[in-house]
Amino acid sequence: MSIIYILIPIAILFVIIAIGVFFWAVKSEQFSDLNKQGHSILFEDDKEQHNKSNDRDKSI
Numbered sequence: 001m002s003i004i005y006i007l008i009p010i011a012i013l014f015v016i017i018a019i020g021v022f023f024w025a026v027k028s029e030q031f032s033d034l035n036k037q038g039h040s041i042l043f044e045d046d047k048e049q050h051n052k053s054n055d056r057d058k059s060i
Contacts, residue, residue, distance in 0.1 A: 025031065
């Protein structure tokens with residue numbers, strides 16, 4: 001029964017940390033545009049390859 005006096009403050013501490021991390025993420029706009037980040041991952045390599053192929057074509 002005495003373990004509950006240790007576990008309750010630890011649980012409260014974890015909840016406070018989780019709330020802090022959540023508000024930090026919202027404040028730093030982590031959730032502002034979820035689609036943009038997904039598209040940038042998919043199409044970032046295509047732009048680099050496209051630019052490299054254009055550079056090769058120009059040099060030939």
